[in-house]
Amino acid sequence: MDFTIPQEYEILRKMVHDFVVERLDPISQKVEEEDEIPPEIIKEMAELGFFGLPFPEEYGGGAVSKLGYALFLEELGASSACFSNLIAPHVSLATSSVFIGGTEAQKQKYLPPMCAGEKLGAFALTEPNAGSDAANIETRAEKKGDKWILNGTKNWITNGSIADVVIVYALTDKNLRARGGITAFIVEKGFPGFRVGTVDVKMGLRGSHTAQLLFENCEVPEENVLGEVGMGFLTAMKVLDGGRIGLAAGAVGGAQRLLELSIQWANTRVQFGQPIANNQAIQWMLADMAMEIEAARLMTYKTAWKYDQGLKITRDAAMVKAFASEMACHVADKAVQIHGGIGYMREYPIERAYRDTRILKIYEGTNEIQRMIIARDLLKVGH
Amino acid sequence: MATTHFRACVLAKVVRRTDRMLVTMGEMDASEAEWQLDAGSVAALEWARRFGGAATEITVLSWAPPEQEGLLRQLLAQGAHRLIRITTPLGAEEAADPLVVADGLVQGIRVAGAEAVFCGSRSSDEGRGATGPMVAALLGWPFVEAEAAGGTQTGAAAVTGPAVVSVDPLGPKPGKPNFMAVSRAFKAPVESLEVQVRRPQVQYTGIIPGTERGRGREVLAGTALDEALSLLLVRLRERRVF
Numbered sequence: 080m081d082f083t084i085p086q087e088y089e090i091l092r093k094m095v096h097d098f099v100v101e102r103l104d105p106i107s108q109k110v111e112e113e114d115e116i117p118p119e120i121i122k123e124m125a126e127l128g129f130f131g132l133p134f135p136e137e138y139g140g141g142a143v144s145k146l147g148y149a150l151f152l153e154e155l156g157a158s159s160a161c162f163s164n165l166i167a168p169h170v171s172l173a174t175s176s177v178f179i180g181g182t183e184a185q186k187q188k189y190l191p192p193m194c195a196g197e198k199l200g201a202f203a204l205t206e207p208n209a210g211s212d213a214a215n216i217e218t219r220a221e222k223k224g225d226k227w228i229l230n231g232t233k234n235w236i237t238n239g240s241i242a243d244v245v246i247v248y249a250l251t252d253k254n255l256r257a258r259g260g261i262t263a264f265i266v267e268k269g270f271p272g273f274r275v276g277t278v279d280v281k282m283g284l285r286g287s288h289t290a291q292l293l294f295e296n297c298e299v300p301e302e303n304v305l306g307e308v309g310m311g312f313l314t315a316m317k318v319l320d321g322g323r324i325g326l327a328a329g330a331v332g333g334a335q336r337l338l339e340l341s342i343q344w345a346n347t348r349v350q351f352g353q354p355i356a357n358n359q360a361i362q363w364m365l366a367d368m369a370m371e372i373e374a375a376r377l378m379t380y381k382t383a384w385k386y387d388q389g390l391k392i393t394r395d396a397a398m399v400k401a402f403a404s405e406m407a408c409h410v411a412d413k414a415v416q417i418h419g420g421i422g423y424m425r426e427y428p429i430e431r432a433y434r435d436t437r438i439l440k441i442y443e444g445t446n447e448i449q450r451m452i453i454a455r456d457l458l459k460v461g462h
Numbered sequence: 463m464a465t466t467h468f469r470a471c472v473l474a475k476v477v478r479r480t481d482r483m484l485v486t487m488g489e490m491d492a493s494e495a496e497w498q499l500d501a502g503s504v505a506a507l508e509w510a511r512r513f514g515g516a517a518t519e520i521t522v523l524s525w526a527p528p529e530q531e532g533l534l535r536q537l538l539a540q541g542a543h544r545l546i547r548i549t550t551p552l553g554a555e556e557a558a559d560p561l562v563v564a565d566g567l568v569q570g571i572r573v574a575g576a577e578a579v580f581c582g583s584r585s586s587d588e589g590r591g592a593t594g595p596m597v598a599a600l601l602g603w604p605f606v607e608a609e610a611a612g613g614t615q616t617g618a619a620a621v622t623g624p625a626v627v628s629v630d631p632l633g634p635k636p637g638k639p640n641f642m643a644v645s646r647a648f649k650a651p652v653e654s655l656e657v658q659v660r661r662p663q664v665q666y667t668g669i670i671p672g673t674e675r676g677r678g679r680e681v682l683a684g685t686a687l688d689e690a691l692s693l694l695l696v697r698l699r700e701r702r703v704f
């Protein structure tokens with residue numbers, strides 16, 4: 080077993096680290112206040128290749144493995160969560176849907192501009208009546224001549240209000256549902272009948288936009304059926320498996336930053352005439368944080384490695400998603416505790432991180448759903 | 463790539479990060495410090511890129527060991543086209559001798575068929591700045607010390623024929639590569655060239671620290687070869703390098 084990170088990825092990691100420190104951290108507070116990532120920063124991210132890292136070079140990607148992509152998101156996760164929340168849904172969910180489920184022609188057409196960050200992607204599965212029970216979607220797609228007509232509503236779609244390309248999962252056969260009755264469509268901004276509804280006001284993740292998407296007799300050309308009719312649910316599940324590794328990696332990066340800030344604070348904050356770090360109560364919190372982070376990190380790397388080997392990762396991805404997101408919430412809670420009152424104040428990044436971290440246990444499949452996936456596999460396999 | 467009509471070599475060195483070294487008992491301890499590309503080598507790449515424009519084929523030559531190949535590959539990501547690592551059957555100590563270093567690089571330059579060579583004027587580790595002048599002397603080419611003034615290439619612009627151009631490490635650097643370029647650079651082949659080099663015959667009597675040499679002067683640009691070489695020797699003797 081070799082735990083050495085390939086040199087190529089060390090360099091990528093350093094590039095992201097430098098970008099986080101030089102470009103993202105200094106504007107994080109402004110983004111929080113204005114609820115907007117400056118367009119020039121998005122442009123810089125695109126130039127660096129943030130939008131197409133794990134896709135093959137022939138489609139304009141960085142040809143980086145899942146491990147490389149996880150390391151990238153770990154570094155990016157150290158900054159305000161809104162930045163990885165722009166990139167990860169675009170890469171891990173939308174662009175990956177095209178890459179995993181698309182035809183060659185669709186890959187040729189959509190991947191290069193998506194990898195270059197010229198076209199931003201969103202992944203639209205969730206609906207008002209279908210969250211955890213994703214197979215219960217109600218958005219319908221009906222074939223009329225050489226077009227598909229989509230009708231329905233998608234809820235809480237990250238990047239939805241700003242996306243150029245939305246991967247929409249719709250019902251094409253009510254009787255089959257998950258078993259061949261769901262189809263994915265590539266819907267472009269400007270297709271007739273597609274519009275953005277309410278942009279949501281959230282607990283955290285300011286700077287990242289989540290919106291309702293409305294499809295009212297939305298016309299989608301035949302060639303925009305992603306892959307084959309009926310294959311949508313399978314594509315979505317495969318995409319989500321891979322996406323969970325990215326989510327875990329971001330959680331690790333964010334938690335690591337909170338640990339570092341907590342160590343700094345514990346060493347500098349003086350109470351009872353000595354740094355609070357001298358108290359065993361504080362030391363144990365730091366130790367617990369470090370232990371959990373390390374465990375989540377190793378699970379993330381291992382799952383990414385398995386993915387790169389082409390091994391089945393459904394259970395691993397569910398485990399790392401649930402574990403890393405819960406770890407991040409524990410760490411954020413301890414970080415607030417170690418910081419005391421200042422950890423509760425808006426002026427300091429701990430409070431923001433505490434709010435931003437909470438979503439990790441909910442989206443890309445709640446942790447209860449992850450436990451269902453894990454348990455189902457355990458009971459099937461027997462170990 | 464556009465048709466190549468100019469070939470350049472960049473001499474690249476990998477050094478310990480001096481800003482991270484430990485000081486143990488008053489001595490600098492480099493053993494734990496990270497390796498990095500010498501700033502002069504990175505600046506040299508930028509000169510090479512700007513000098514011949516898009517049609518330049520840039521070969522990076524380096525004595526760095528295989529473990530540091532990853533750092534050299536960054537130069538590929540930043541615009542170099544070819545990477546040749548020089549090796550020798552000599553032991554590490556002998557191979558570190560400036561004359562051996564220069565000799566090996568010259569053989570690499572010949573393999574690359576370069577018409578101009580760019581290197582940092584002094585490296586951040588020892589700062590002797592001996593490599594450029596020695597390479598020039600061995601090639602029989604003029605040696606030009608150049609400095610970018612306000613982003614323009616004052617010294618190098620004066621070079622018309624073959625030359626060794628030593629550039630200011632603080633000068634402009636290539637822009638940061640993107641991930642795609644890094645990824646491509648790590649998939650690119652790295653050539654290695656085993657060279658037969660003369661064993662060092664030179665006795666050094668003293669070395670002038672790089673900081674005392676001053677920067678930005680064009681020492682020998684445009685002079686005839688013989689004149690250049692004798693001038694170079696005079697300068698080196700004046701500075702008691704030999």
Ligand SMILES: Cc1cc2nc3c(=O)[nH]c(=O)nc-3n(C[C@H](O)[C@H](O)[C@H](O)COP(=O)(O)OP(=O)(O)OC[C@H]3O[C@@H](n4cnc5c(N)ncnc54)[C@H](O)[C@@H]3O)c2cc1C
Nearest residue numbers: 202203204205210211235236237289441442443444445447
């Ligand atoms: C900020 C944000 C961004 C999002 N981005 C996207 C996006 O880009 N694309 C997209 O498609 N969706 C997105 N979502 C939706 C997200 O994936 C869903 O919120 C999530 O899947 C949960 O669905 P739900 O909210 O309807 O909760 P529900 O399914 O209603 O669940 C409510 C609670 O019941 C539990 N529960 C449900 N069923 C079971 C069960 N069988 N056993 C045990 N417990 C159960 C859940 O775990 C949860 O605790 C986003 C959501 C948010 C908040």
